[in-house]
Amino acid sequence: AQSVTQLDSHVSVSEGTPVLLRCNYSSSYSPSLFWYVQHPNKGLQLLLKYTSAATLVKGINGFEAEFKKSETSFHLTKPSAHMSDAAEYFCVVSDRGNNNDMRFGAGTRLTVKP
């Protein structure tokens, strides 16, 4: 079965500095990979998805992620953090041979300092 490990439970950056949120995955099939963001007391919003096209995926709000099969990683980056980026971020893997069964990581809380 597929699984995801988010390597940092909490990341703190200063406004205007780069963001790196790390994710490693395990999958028996060719995976689809997603990053979602969750603001307090809200549902999850899709940031970006990888589904076997280009390995560098661009998402909303300036975020992007690179699929590296050799490293089984799908790290999320942003060149310059904004205060509004403070939220919980979830990396998600879905085995394409497994009917859209999505497995979430434990989440990374991003704090942005002024």
Next chain:
Amino acid sequence: DAGVTQSPTHLIKTRGQQVTLRCSPKSGHDTVSWYQQALGQGPQFIFQYYEEEERQRGNFPDRFSGHQFPNYSSELNVNALLLGDSALYLCASSLAGSNQPQHFGDGTRLSIL
């Protein structure tokens, strides 16, 4: 175009009671999935409905059951509530297909006293 809507937004129950949560999918979506998100954790997959049938199920007991209606809306039922069932319950909808992203509602916060 309404997104995924869930009701109620908050609910308080006592141990042993039963609860029903409701979800209307995003327009055009035919697949509904339910997740349980305990405080400080990532969402855990409960089950998925497509064509009014449970297509896949996570590691949850039979106390958790569901239903999908012909208009694709869905209900999650939980019987014999336990304190540990306190969580945010999220509904997500998508189009059938193995790489379609899921769109989430804002969830129902269930508190068990």
